[in-house]
Amino acid sequence: xxxxxxxxxxxxxxxxxxxxxxxxxxxxxxxxxxxxxxxxxxxxxxxxxxxxxxxxxxxxxxxxxxxxxxxxxxxxxxxxxxxxxxxxxxxxxxxxxxxxxxxxxxxxxxxxxxxxxxxxxxxxxxxxxxxxxxxxxxxxxxxxxxxxxxxxxxxxxxxxxxxxxxxxxxxxxxxxxxxxxxxxxxxxxxxxxxxxxxxxxxxxxxxxxxxxxxxxxxxxxxxxxxxxxxxxxxxxxxxxxxxxxxxxxxxxxxxxxxxxxx
Numbered sequence: 159x160x161x162x163x164x165x166x167x168x169x170x171x172x173x174x175x176x177x178x179x180x181x182x183x184x185x186x187x188x189x190x191x192x193x194x195x196x197x198x199x200x201x202x203x204x205x206x207x208x209x210x211x212x213x214x215x216x217x218x219x220x221x222x223x224x225x226x227x228x229x230x231x232x233x234x235x236x237x238x239x240x241x242x243x244x245x246x247x248x249x250x251x252x253x254x255x256x257x258x259x260x261x262x263x264x265x266x267x268x269x270x271x272x273x274x275x276x277x278x279x280x281x282x283x284x285x286x287x288x289x290x291x292x293x294x295x296x297x298x299x300x301x302x303x304x305x306x307x308x309x310x311x312x313x314x315x316x317x318x319x320x321x322x323x324x325x326x327x328x329x330x331x332x333x334x335x336x337x338x339x340x341x342x343x344x345x346x347x348x349x350x351x352x353x354x355x356x357x358x359x360x361x362x363x364x365x366x367x368x369x370x371x372x373x374x375x376x377x378x379x380x381x382x383x384x385x386x387x388x389x390x391x392x393x394x395x396x397x398x399x400x401x402x403x404x405x406x407x408x409x410x411x412x413x414x415x416x417x418x419x420x
Contacts, residue, residue, distance in 0.1 A: 164248030164327035164358045166210040166233055171242035173203040173228055203228050203239070204383035210328075212358040217370030217391060219363075219398055220380035226363045229380065230254050230330045233361070234277075248327030248358065252277055253318060262306035266297055266316050269305055273320035287323055294349075295319040296342065311339060318346055322353060329357040333364055367395045 203225050210216055220226045231237040232244060234252040259276035260269045270288055274280045292301050295315045305313060331350070354360045354373055364370060370377055370391050377394035379387040387394055 162247060164212055165245070166208065166247075166328065166359065167243070167245040168206065168208045168229075168232065169243040169245075171203050171206045171208075171229075171232055171244065172240045173232060173237050174240055202383050203232065205242075206380075206384050208233075208378065208385060210359050210361065214359050214361075214376055215354065215374045216359075216361045216376045216378060217364065217374035218361065218378045218380060219365070219367070219370065219395070220386075224380040225383040226380045227254065227332050228383075230332055230361065230363060233328070234330055246328070249279065249324075250277060250328045250330060251279070251321045251324040251326035251357075252330040253321040254330055254332045260305055260313075260317075263304055265303055266295075266301040266305055266308070267292070269316065270320055273317065274324075277321070277324070279324050279326070282324060291316075291319045291323050294323070294345075311342075315342060322346070322349055325357075327358050329353060329360045331360070331362045331364075367399070371395060 206225060206229060208229060218226045218229065228237060230252065231254060232239055233246055234250055234254060235246070236252070236254070259272060261272055264272065267288070270291055271280065271283060274283050295301070295318075297312060297315060300308070300312065301316075305316070308316070331354075351373065354362070362370065362374065374391050377389065377391040378385055379394050379398050387397060
């Protein structure tokens with residue numbers, strides 16, 4: 159019998175040499191008649207398997223280049239696998255690469271629609287949603303200017319605001335807690351805590367074990383494009399720490415504090 163509940167089931171996934179913006183270009187050519195984007199190579203997934211069901215709050219850890227973000231992008235449908243089985247059921251709100259899929263010559267207001275389109279949630283669009291996104295982003299009059307003039311912080315605000323006002327079955331977060339200025343980050347963290355606990359399936363990629371221990375009930379350790387270990391947050395974080403993969407200097411540069419698991 160087919161399982162229609164929100165779920166994720168990835169089996170033996172391989173990904174290599176994908177143009178990261180190919181999908182975005184295709185969507186925009188279809189809807190707006192524009193394109194001309196250039197992509198780049200992504201880290202490789204080498205037979206990664208992963209699953210999630212309603213109630214899962216999953217934190218993903220691993221060194222840079224281990225495949226953490228690539229795994230999220232396979233789930234979101236951004237990266238097509240070279241081989242393997244992808245079974246994902248449910249609407250998805252991806253907070254993965256800030257601004258990916260946006261059109262630089264469009265205004266922030268116009269890119270709200272692009273962002274919803276890119277995450278397959280365009281049918282959720284309404285004037286009321288648009289106004290909530292603009293208000294939360296704190297962009298003011300800048301919302302009606304082309305985003306090519308936005309700072310990285312402004313672009314992060316817009317990307318985050320578009321994603322957070324969706325009501326998905328699956329929420330994908332990648333280092334969103336390190337974006338924006340201090341006040342906006344504090345406001346974002348508060349809202350994301352609420353969203354993270356209310357969405358059926360939530361998945362978070364972060365270099366902060368403290369956040370995973372606090373917010374997640376499962377943890378996955380990625381290494382060399384594969385899932386090296388999965389289990390309870392305390393067990394996986396403890397093993398990850400024991401193997402000396404936590405880089406304290408890198409955490410300090412990001413303004414994050416590492417708290418060793420008991």
